[in-house]
Amino acid sequence: MEDELNLSGIPPILENDLTIHQMEIGKNHSSPITFILLGFGNLLELRISLFVLFLAIYTLSIVGNLLILLLIAIDQQLHTPMYFFLMNLSMLETCYISNILPRMLASFLTGDSSISFEGCVTQWFFFVLLGSTECYLLAMMSYDRYLAICKPLHYMSLMNSRLGLQLASTSWMSGLLTSTIITYFIVQLAFCGPYEIDHFFCDLYPILNLSCSNLYSTRIVAFVLAFLATVPPFTLTLVSYICIILTILRIKSKTAQQKAFSTCSSHLIVVILFFGSLFIVYVVPEMDILRELNKTFSLFYTVLTPMLNPLIYSLRNREVKEALCRSTRKYSNRVS
Secondary structure, X not given: OHHHHOOOOOXXXXXXXXXXXXXXXXXXXXXOOEEEEOOOHHHHHHHHXXXXXXXXXXXXXXXXXXXXXXXXXXXHHHOOHHHHHXXXXXXXXXXXXXXXXXXXXXXXXXXOOEEEHHHHHHHHHHHHHHHHHHHHHHHHHHHHHHXXXXXXXXXXXXXXXXXXXXXXXXXXXXXXXXXXXXXXXXXXXXXXXXXXXXXXXXXXXXXXXXXXXXXXXXXXXXXXXXXXXXXXXXHHHHHHXXXXXXXXXXXXXXXXXXXXXXXXXXXXXXXXXXXXXXXXXXXXXXXXXXXXXXXXXXXXXXXXXXXXXXXXXXXXXXXHHHHHHHHHHHHHHHHO
């Protein structure tokens, strides 16, 4: 009688397992999901110290980047392609670090590390959008510096405002396309628990590790997009700086050489930190030893570079310093 009633042809034990699995996936899609960001859970005794440290970093990053934005906007002498790229970078870094650090600071202060599925996907979408855009934008900026230093006589004809706008727009559109594609794959996944993300923000691989879906296509797409967002821009940036360094070596003045090397080396160090950490986390195959260090590497591109970029690219620049002095004098004269 039982065989006659089992019209599906599936053995009762497998049928029960399948039903439970379907119910769990169904529950996953119909009920709201709340993830727990474990963050630096092994350093609970340092929670207040970490809060103070990251708050200081966040404040420096926001103040530095907003200062650059303001100076470039109000000073006519800075309305050039180079500073247009720097303005884009500062705007990007302001949004980039604000996408992650306020949520992390709140969890340090309140102890609440929960985040909804929608909030997690939103954070991931903007992280990829801004991170990918920065990769392409840094490559565009290095190309601009290559033209300015290696082809100074042709710079004004090769790099004009229109081309600068096109290059910046291409960077933002490439970032948007990358983010949209990978986020589409993320929202298709089913999650069956546990819902603990071993990271301080909603990063890709910690999220994938919680999914009970078939991840083959998602991992392939993620690898391809990560490769395209890091390797070609880094290669262009590296080649540009190699050409710049070779040009600097031809300068006869030792003082001018040292000044140029100081600027280029600091640019290159920040670029290598940013691209190198991204490459290790998203392109290098997952290994146990690297998985343990991923949170540390992630701090380089989520926290460190947004703080360093306004210092390295802008505030050490002579023209920016002069613009700051001019603006300060104008403000003082108005007040007096």
